[in-house]
Amino acid sequence: MARVLIPLAQGCEELEAVTVIDLLRRAGIEVVTAGLKDGAVTCSRGVVLVPDTLLEQVLDDDFDMLVLPGGLPGADYLNEDPRIIRLLQQMAQKQKYTAAICAAPKVLASAGLLHGRKATSYPGVLDALQLPDTRYQGDPVVVDGQVITSRGPGTAMDFALELIEKLVGRESRESVESGLVRA
Template sequence: MARILIPLAQGCEELEAVTVIDLLRRAGLDVVTAGLEAGPVKASRGVMLLPDVLLDDVLDQPFQMIVLPGGLPGADHLDRDPRIRTLLERVTRENGYTAAICAAPKVLASAGLLAGRRATGYPGVLEPLNLQDVAIDTAAVVQDGQVITSRGPGTAMDFALELISILAGKEKRAEVEAGLVR
């Protein structure tokens, strides 16, 4: 079974984080939420999230996917954390998946993981980075190889369902989606 890491930073977008965590767990996937620091995470709209573990406690554990929720300043905290960069590089090297939504695709860009790829993100997040070798798309979800990006809170469900398709197959996605009464 695929093991997924979702780092939670202060100021993350709660709709994105909770939607992805919830739907991946509905699919029976092994989801680990990890706080960058001890204690609850106060999300961008004031919702308090309680991570499963501290990030330091899982740094050496294997993951097949890392999913970065967006939101500000959450994505900035992820971008400045060298542990996140190390994890992204390791998962990429091990042929795993890296996924980011909203403002978090800029973390993938900073790590060099969007070079030569198509990607999307919250409007205005990637464009100022002058990424000459990234084709910025406006689709709700974009997969280019092992990298998956999405636009924002309104696309969180589509993003999570696509991650289920990738990790558990289209039948599992259909099963989870049916239970959502979409």
């Protein structure tokens, strides 16, 4: 079974976090949510999430993918946490998937994972970093090798479905998507 780690920081975007958690679990993927600190996480719009565990307790666990929800100040807290940067770099070295949405692609940039890649983010987030060797795209979801990025809350469902496809295949993606009655 595929395993995915989703770190939850205070001020994360709840729509992105919950959509990814929900859809991946619908696909039979084991999702572990981990708080940066002990206790519940209050998201950017006041929704309170209770992580499965503390990040510290899963640092040495094996995951197939690391997904970073965006939102502010959540993405800033992820970006300032050396454990997250180290985990991203370790995942990249093992050629495992790293994914980020909204403001969180800047964390991938800080970890050095966007060099020479195509990526997207919430409008202006990556532009502000002035990354000359990152090719910014305006697409809802951008996949470049093992790095997957997305734009924001409105693209969270497309993002989660792409993650499902990468982890467990097109058939699982289609099965989950058909149950969502998107059209």
